[in-house]
Amino acid sequence: MCELLGMSANVPTDIVFSFTGLMQRGGRTGPHRDGWGIAFYEGRGLRLFQDPAPSCDSRVAELVQRYPIKSEVVIGHVRQANVGKVCLANTHPFVRELWGRNWCFAHNGQLTNFLPSPGFYRPIGDTDSEAAFCDLLNRVRTAFPEAVQEEYLLPVLVEACAHYRRLGVFNGLLSDGDWLFTFCSTKLSHITRRAPFGPARLKDVDVIVDFTAETTPDDVVTVIATEPLTEDETWHRHEPGRWALWRGGECVSEGHIE
């Protein structure tokens, strides 16, 4: 299994604090030694940092922790391999271009006997996660060769997630840089931070941050993770089957499947 980290914010925000917590789970406080990755949208561009080495020892992870990259949408992942060997091509998040946008995806869970029919998008590595991402994009592209609004897109995403969930565990984060889509198959929690901001303490390492010093009163920042990252804040646990669409830190659409 793996750990996921997502962020949606209404202003470019750095995620160093949450990332520092997540990275500890990559071999120090958690067993996820098989690589890590984090993607930061910057306009329509995407910065992707990845390493098949454990995040707690990674020089690239060290850079990301020291170099606050500000972004409105972030997707991060630390991996404990179950399907696919430990190598860069099997390291989340995965990225493909669709409709002239960068689509990015990370997965927690495992799909059993997942053999999607080949389509336009094809996996580069050999994980079930990347295969599911390609299948999902092939579904979207088949349904809509040209870009559509979220009201049309969401039913296709939700139906695909319902399908994957029947094959195993499928907690996932997906973004096109504008919105962040989350699906909870077994575990996902979020916290939305807004004024008045206060301090927070990481669970996995002795770090406290006072968000008052880091924010302005209008900032809205939602952080989503497989497990809560701080110990003195109230995280909202998602029910299995819950999906949500986030934009600018706010949940703009949500629903539930049985």
Added chain:
Amino acid sequence: MCELLGMSANVPTDIVFSFTGLMQRGGRTGPHRDGWGIAFYEGRGLRLFQDPAPSCDSRVAELVQRYPIKSEVVIGHVRQANVGKVCLANTHPFVRELWGRNWCFAHNGQLTNFLPSPGFYRPIGDTDSEAAFCDLLNRVRTAFPEAVQEEYLLPVLVEACAHYRRLGVFNGLLSDGDWLFTFCSTKLSHITRRAPFGPARLKDVDVIVDFTAETTPDDVVTVIATEPLTEDETWHRHEPGRWALWRGGECVSEGHIE
């Protein structure tokens, strides 16, 4: 205009030395202040480091210079913007998946009035370079929906390059992680280093490396750049219209178009 850097080697080789020279041209010894990027293949995976900031001031470039990433195929670029604003989405190299492989491309030059017909691959940013890359992949995909050997692929690549060259300047580097394809429209030079290795001195910054200490007798490493990077070695200048395919540091196929 921009500067290109490519490498093809028969063993995973670090390119820190050449990269250090190239980075100086990003605002120090050259005018290419509008971003830089470098892609390292690692198996079928690809590490991409990019920054729209000048390379000589970039913290990410600093990391890449201090952290020797070993790779058999590398594509690097420093940019001086002419088409498209300075932002991450317009920063070379560009990457797309085709046939389940990462394809990577960087361009030096400018194409005038380049408006390719829309196809499957679409530009994310607004450079002529990314538009040409998408057009090239659309041509390959249209000709060959499934992967083919290079003997079939090369005529499609060469014909596309001939077309782009008629529209302006098109020096380009393209790879699928296995081979490196180079096209010289106006300027491109290469050097193939093999035993006996000796020392070399960078043109752009006072750095000398003794490759004897860094290599084994069987290593073959070809470096390709728009302008020679060292001052005490003999670089081979490509004639305008020359294309070449490199694998494991060796030129395995080449040709010339008028």
